[in-house]
Amino acid sequence: MSITKDIILNHQEIQHKIKRIAYQIYECNVYEDEIILAGIEHNGFILAKKLKQSLEKISSIKPILCKVTIDKKNPLSEVKTSLTEKEYSNKSIVLIDDVLNSGSTLIYGVKHFLDVPLKQFKTAVLVNRNHKKYPVKADFKGISLSTSLHEHIEIDLTGKSHQAYLK
Numbered sequence: 001m002s003i004t005k006d007i008i009l010n011h012q013e014i015q016h017k018i019k020r021i022a023y024q025i026y027e028c029n030v031y032e033d034e035i036i037l038a039g040i041e042h043n044g045f046i047l048a049k050k051l052k053q054s055l056e057k058i059s060s061i062k063p064i065l066c067k068v069t070i071d072k073k074n075p076l077s078e079v080k081t082s083l084t085e086k087e088y089s090n091k092s093i094v095l096i097d098d099v100l101n102s103g104s105t106l107i108y109g110v111k112h113f114l115d116v117p118l119k120q121f122k123t124a125v126l127v128n129r130n131h132k133k134y135p136v137k138a139d140f141k142g143i144s145l146s147t148s149l150h151e152h153i154e155i156d157l158t159g160k161s162h163q164a165y166l167k
Contacts, residue, residue, distance in 0.1 A: 018050050045068075
C-alpha cells in the first residue's frame with residue numbers, strides 16, 4: 001500500500017501566506033522599532049527567517065531572529081533560545097512554528113518566554129490543524145484545517161519549491 005500525498009499549499013500559496021502573516025505582524029507592531037521572531041527549531045525557524053525577509057520588505061521594523069529549541073519528545077526538558085533573556089526582555093515577540101497540532105510545542109515555548117517581562121507576545125503558524133489538547137491558539141495563521149487524527153501534515157520549506165501536504 002502506498003502513502004499518498006495531497007498538496008494543501010503549493011509554493012505560490014505558501015509565499016502568499018507568509019506575506020500575509022508578515023503584514024499582520026507588522027500591523028500589530030506598527031509602533032515597534034524591533035521585534036523578536038522566535039522560530040521553533042527546524043521548520044518553525046525556517047518560517048521565521050522567511051517572515052523576517054518579508055517584514056524587512058514591507059516595514060522599517062528591525063526583525064531579530066531567535067532560534068527556540070524544544071525537545072518535542074520531552075517538552076518538560078529545558079527550552080533553549082539563541083538569544084539571552086536580556087536580549088528579548090521588554091520586547092514584542094512572535095513565537096513561530098510550521099504546524100499547530102496538539103499545541104504542546106507552542107505551550108511549552110510560551111511558558112519559557114513568560115519568565116521575563118514582555119511588551120507583547122503572539123504566536124504564528126503556517127498550518128493550524130484544530131486538534132489542540134492545550135489552550136493555545138495561533139494569533140497569525142496561514143490556513144486552518146480540520147483533519148483526522150490519523151492524517152499527518154508535512155511542510156517542506158527547503159529548496160526552491162515549498163509545499164505543504166497531507167499524508
